[in-house]
Amino acid sequence: MLSKTKKTTKFLAAFGVLAVVVTAGIFAGCIGKGGGDTVTLTVAGSTTVLPIVQQCADAYMDKHDNWDIQVSGGGSSVGVRSAAEKTADIGMSSRDVKASEFAEWPSLEVHIIAADGLAVIVHNNNPVDSLSTDHIKKIYTGIITNWQEVGGANMPIVVVGRDSNSGTRASFEEIVLDKELPTSSMLEKNSNGAVKETVAQTPGAIGYVGLGYLDNSVTTVAVDDVIPTTGTVLDGSYPIARNLFVITNGEAKGPIKEFIDFMLSKEGQKIVKDEGFIPVGPTA
Secondary structure (H helix, E strand, O other), X not given: OOOOOOOOOOOOOEOOEOOOOOOOOOOOOOOEEEOOOEEEEEEEEOOOOHHHHHHHHHHHHHHOXXXXXXXXXXXXXXXXXXXXXXXXXXXXXOOOOOHHHHHHOOOEEEEEEEXXXXXXXXXXXXXXXXXXXXXHHHXXXXXXXXXXXXXXXXXXXXXXXXXXXXXXXXXXXXHOOOOOXXXXXXXEEOOHHHHHHHHHHOOOEEEEEEHHHOOOOOEEEEEOOEOOOHHHHHOOOXXXXXXXXXXXXXXXXXXXXXXXXXXXXXXXXXXXXXXXXXXXXXXX
């Protein structure tokens, strides 16, 4: 159990309310300033959270000519470590900060900026459009290996997932696999986009991506007879849901706080919605 000084975050899917509980810290984030009044922020981590933060950064820089916000990926583990070790001003994560990470870096503070559902996707020519959570678990742990076993064609299943730095993978494995290890034959990809592209090009493939990455290049599978949408994530009927975070080393102050406040503002939350994710605050 975490000590009382390290508060955790949990997703609450009831009446569309998401609880935001953050850690307490005293450290001000590192801000690089150059060229007079130029303010430079660096943000790194989750490829799921990246499009939200990038669009927010672009919108904020449009209003503030002296700001330079640099956003890069690398995965949620990179985001946590970058914030903790101050190699970035803000980290991005699509999974909860682990107890072991809080133990190593007790000054970490997390901020929920959006919610998301993890959509299970297959190739467009695959007739299977619905799977149970148990089916998905058995596919990803290598127990079910042919689509014929779940009502599809006689075709081997190509399991596609994320690499070990991915918060998307951590969330998926915690919720669906109950922390069991995935099959050793799983193809590991370094981004949501790479997973989607592989599934779109591989007839027997199955993968998972955040809601913001869905398009008509792949087929979205119902899970336990529920299609992932904003509504089904918020009402709790869709079983694979999570929060999306930004992370700071200690209390957010100065320009770091200004940018996080913008992401949580009506304009920032509208960007969350426009990017296909679920706002945690008002958008109008």
